[in-house]
Structure formats: C-alpha cells, structure tokens
Amino acid sequence: MKWWKYIAxxxxxxxxxxGFLGQVPRLxxxxxxxxxxxxxxxxxxxxxxxxxxxxxxxxxxLRSPSPRLDVLAHESAKTGVLLGVLGLLxxxxxxxxxxxxxxxxxxxxxxxxxxMLIYLAYLVLRGSVQDEQQRARLSAIYNVFAFAVAIxxxxxxxxxxxxxxxxxxxxxxxxSKYDLDSHMRLVFYPAVIGWTLLAVWITEVSCRYxxxxxxxxxxxxxxxxx
Amino acid sequence: xxxxWISKLPSRALALLLPLxxxxxxxxxxxxAADQPEMADALRQSGKIYVVxxxxxxxxxxxxxxxxxxxxxxSRLEQELGE
Numbered sequence: 001m002k003w004w005k006y007i008a009x010x011x012x013x014x015x016x017x018x019g020f021l022g023q024v025p026r027l028x029x030x031x032x033x034x035x036x037x038x039x040x041x042x043x044x045x046x047x048x049x050x051x052x053x054x055x056x057x058x059x060x061x062l063r064s065p066s067p068r069l070d071v072l073a074h075e076s077a078k079t080g081v082l083l084g085v086l087g088l089l090x091x092x093x094x095x096x097x098x099x100x101x102x103x104x105x106x107x108x109x110x111x112x113x114x115x116m117l118i119y120l121a122y123l124v125l126r127g128s129v130q131d132e133q134q135r136a137r138l139s140a141i142y143n144v145f146a147f148a149v150a151i152x153x154x155x156x157x158x159x160x161x162x163x164x165x166x167x168x169x170x171x172x173x174x175x176s177k178y179d180l181d182s183h184m185r186l187v188f189y190p191a192v193i194g195w196t197l198l199a200v201w202i203t204e205v206s207c208r209y210x211x212x213x214x215x216x217x218x219x220x221x222x223x224x225x226x
Numbered sequence: 227x228x229x230x231w232i233s234k235l236p237s238r239a240l241a242l243l244l245p246l247x248x249x250x251x252x253x254x255x256x257x258x259a260a261d262q263p264e265m266a267d268a269l270r271q272s273g274k275i276y277v278v279x280x281x282x283x284x285x286x287x288x289x290x291x292x293x294x295x296x297x298x299x300x301s302r303l304e305q306e307l308g309e
Contacts, residue, residue: 001297009290016282020275028263201293208300215307 008201011194015039015187023183029098036094038187042195043087044112048154050199051080051119055147058140070136071210073143077122079203083195084116099165108158108166115150122146 019038027034054076061069091109096102103109125142129135158164269275 001294005294005297009294012286012290013283016286017279020279020282024265026263026265031263032266198293201297205293205297205300208304212300212303212307219307 004197005201008194008197011190012198015191015194018187019191022187025181025184033094033098034184036090037184038191039195040087040090040094041188042192043083043090044154045192046196046199047080047083047087048151049196050076050083050203051147051150053200053203054080055143058143061136061140062144065133065136067132067136067214068211070140071207071214073140074126075203075207075210077119077143078206079199081116081119081123082202083199084112084119088112088116095165104165106165107161108164111153111157115153118146118149 015038019035024032024034054073057069057073057076061073091112092102095104095109122139122142126135126139129138158166266275
C-alpha cells in the first residue's frame with residue numbers, strides 16, 4: 001500500500017475522534033452541530049479537487065487520446081458526484097435543524113444542486129454513446145464545459161448574490177473570521193485532507209479495477225482471434 | 227510478511243489515539259459558563275460521548291479496512307495479469 005493511504009487512515013481516525021472531542025466555540029443556533037464542519041464541508045472540498053483532477057485528465061485526453069485517460073477522468077467524476085451527493089444530503093439535514101427547513105431557495109443551495117445535475121448529465125451522456133472513442137471524446141469535451149460552469153456556480157454566483165443563509169456568502173468566506181477558531185482549524189484542515197485522500201483512494205482503486213477489466217477483455221479477444 | 231501490518235495495527239492505532247484522547251480530556255476540563263449558548267455538556271460530563279466516538283471510530287475503521295482489502299485484491303489481480 002502506498003504511503004499516502006496510511007496518512008488517509010490516520011487523518012480520518014483523527015477526525016472521527018477529535019471531531020467529537022475537540023473544543024469548539026459556543027455558538028447559538030449551531031450549538032454542537034457545528035461539528036458537522038468536519039464532515040459536511042470536506043465533502044465539497046474533496047469534490048472540487050477530484051472534479052479538478054477529472055477535468056485535468058479530460059484535457060490531457062483531448063490533447064493525446066488514450067483509453068487510460070478516459071477511465072481516469074470518468075472514475076474521478078464518479079467519485080466527485082458521490083461526494084457532492086453526500087454534501088447535498090448532509091447539508092440538507094443540517095439545514096433542517098439550524099434553518100428549520102430541508103431546502104430553501106438559497107443561491108448557494110440551488111447552485112450546488114445545479115452543479116450536481118450538470119455532472120449527472122455527464123454520466124448520462126457517457127451511458128448513451130456506444131462507440132468507445134466517440135464516448136471518450138464527447139465526454140471529455142463535456143467535462144471541460146461542466147467544470148467551467150461548476151466553479152462559477154459554486155464559488156462566484158453565491159458570493160455575488162446579496163442574500164444567502166449559507167456561511168461563506170456575501171464576500172465573507174467560510175466559517176473563517178468569526179466562527180472558525182484555532183481549535184477548530186486543528187481538526188478542520190486534517191479532516192479536509194483526510195476526506196480528500198479517501199476520495200483519491202477510492203478513485204484509484206476503481207480506476208485500477210477498470211484497467212484490469214480492460215486488459216482481461218483484450219486477452220479474451222486475443223484468444224478468440226487465435 | 228503480508229499480515230505483518232495487521233498484527234501491528236492495534237498497537238499503532240492505540241499509539242495514534244492515546245495522545246488525542248489526552249488532549250481531548252484537557253479540553254473537556256473547562257467548565258461551561260452561564261449565559262452562554264447551550265452545548266452538550268451533560269453528554270460530555272457523563273462520559274457517554276466516548277460511546278459515540280467509539281461507534282464512529284469502529285465504523286470508520288471498518289470501512290477503511292474494507293477499502294484496504296479491496297485495494298489488496300486489485301493489487302493481486304494486477305500481479306496475476308502482469309505475469
């Protein structure tokens with residue numbers, strides 16, 4: 001096993017323990033739920049990073065096509081969608097008990113939901129093209145488009161918009177200045193790295209599985225020809 | 227050779243968690259002041275919070291162990307195909 005996987009294990013166990021036992025500021029409304037910061041927010045960090053990796057592989061695919069790069073882009077996008085869905089679900093649950101509703105027409109929430117729909121369309125697009133090369137090229141181009149839309153939707157539109165319940169809006173980033181104190185940072189940053197590494201790990205394993213599958217098909221084809 | 231790391235795992239995990247638990251105890255020692263937003267102080271004082279922590283640690287380690295085994299299975303397949 002590679003060294004960074006041990007780091008992922010260590011950081012996630014650290015998050016699981018310190019996420020509950022660490023010191024947090026006493027805040028009204030949020031109360032103990034602010035510990036969700038260690039679990040909900042890293043989903044979005046991880047998603048952005050892994051989708052960034054996906055678009056990187058897609059651009060490389062467009063420059064020099066290879067099935068390998070297509071698999072890397074596809075599996076990264078799948079992990080990104082998984083993290084995004086988990087982020088939406090946890091965010092919705094958190095909203096229910098702090099804002100009093102599962103969903104509200106908040107810019108941040110709606111933009112995040114649109115982002116997930118855009119990436120679900122990426123998966124649908126892949127499923128609807130039979131020819132492998134065509135599928136790889138189409139989805140690589142679409143992936144560039146999807147990422148170029150997702151980043152403004154997640155990071156620019158909600159901040160430009162005047163009213164949002166979600167922290168980090170209105171030109172006031174994240175939980176930073178007022179809410180996130182030094183005790184929380186000690187857990188939050190390791191949590192972000194740990195969850196992101198876990199996402200990379202899952203992607204790595206599923207890519208290797210896809211490579212093996214590809215190789216086995218090739219071997220079977222060789223046998224049939226011979 | 228292969229199971230070497232598994233046998234070392236409990237001691238490693240303990241070594242990892244012990245300093246964390248100790249720092250957590252220090253953090254918990256602070257008494258809640260009146261007039262402040264309500265937190266789960268009773269849960270902490272009764273020590274039942276450790277039940278929650280242990281449950282989460284068990285689940286996280288279980289999932290991670292599953293991923294580690296999956297990783298190893300894929301590695302084995304890679305070796306078999308590589309030959």
